[in-house]
Structure formats: structure tokens, C-alpha cells
Amino acid sequence: METASRSELWVEEPVGRRRLPDPVRTAAVRAVLIAALTLIQAVVAFFFTLTAFWLAFPMVLTSVASTVVATWAALDVWVTRQVWNQRHGVVSTPSSTARALRQERRRARRAARTEAREAARIRRRDTRGGHLSRA
Structure with a gap:
């Protein structure tokens, strides 16, 4: 058998960027989930408004509130990353x-x-x- 002449099926390549630290990654995942739920909630509120469903107004109010929460989550990612860099130093x-x-x-x-x-x-x-x- 000629196994040496065949090309390998899986080739490891080095990653260009380092992995995010655990607290930053946790905050980022949380922010993405909150943003996704906010978008789903906004679409549902939009369709409820189009159909004049009785839950349209409460859904719009909660969509506004969840937009504030999503913004807060995005800021949390930024602050967590800054704190991590200050405590553990930036590798440069x-x-x-x-x-x-x-x-x-x-x-x-x-x-x-x-x-x-x-x-x-x-x-x-x-x-x-x-x-x-x-x-």
C-alpha cells in the first residue's frame, strides 16, 4: 500500500488569533443569546402589530426593554475584556x-x-x- 504518497485527509493549521479568555467568552455568548432573543421578540411584536393582536402593545414595550438589556450585555463584553486586559496584561x-x-x-x-x-x-x-x- 502507498500510504506515504497519499495526501493527508486532515491537516492541522495554526489559528491566527488566540482564544478569548473564559470570562470574556462567557459574556460574549450571553450577549449574542440576548441579542438573538431581542431580534425574535421584535419580529414577533412587529407581526402582532400588523395583525392588531391584543399582545402587540405589551410585546413592543418588552422589545424596547430587551433592547436596553441587549445594549447592556454588549457593554458588559467590552468592560469584561478591558478588566481582563488590565488584570492579566495584554500579550504584545x-x-x-x-x-x-x-x-x-x-x-x-x-x-x-x-x-x-x-x-x-x-x-x-x-x-x-x-x-x-x-x-
Whole structure:
């Protein structure tokens, strides 16, 4: 059998975006469900109004109320995501220029520390005496 020459049936590909954190995903699912129920309720209220059914007015009122709740749920997703980012930090990858600048600053600080250490060592050696070049 030639299993090696056949192409694979299932190929794993890396995902472009990371998964949402659990609290954010929960809030997003809740917001989508509320928005879907609000849309269904608005359509039912519209048809009840067209047919002059006695439940039309209460349905319109509850549709307005559920629209407010759906807006609140969407804001909840946004606030939950902001809180998550503040508490757990945002994973970011700096650009290559930022990385190069940071490495350059780090090298300069390291060189300055080395020079300061060397100067302090020379001063300590000079203060003890015994250096022949002193006049």
C-alpha cells in the first residue's frame, strides 16, 4: 500500500488569533443569546402589530426593554475584556525597531556600569598608596 504518497485527509493549521479568555467568552455568548432573543421578540411584536393582536402593545414595550438589556450585555463584553486586559496584561510582540532600541539601551547601560565599576576599582587601588607614578 502507498500510504506515504497519499495526501493527508486532515491537516492541522495554526489559528491566527488566540482564544478569548473564559470570562470574556462567557459574556460574549450571553450577549449574542440576548441579542438573538431581542431580534425574535421584535419580529414577533412587529407581526402582532400588523395583525392588531391584543399582545402587540405589551410585546413592543418588552422589545424596547430587551433592547436596553441587549445594549447592556454588549457593554458588559467590552468592560469584561478591558478588566481582563488590565488584570492579566495584554500579550504584545514589540516591533523589531523597538526591540533593537531596547537592546541598544541595555548595552549602553551595561557599558556604563562596567566603566563605573572599573573607575571605582582604580580609585580604590590609588587611595591605598603604593602607586609609583604618583608625584
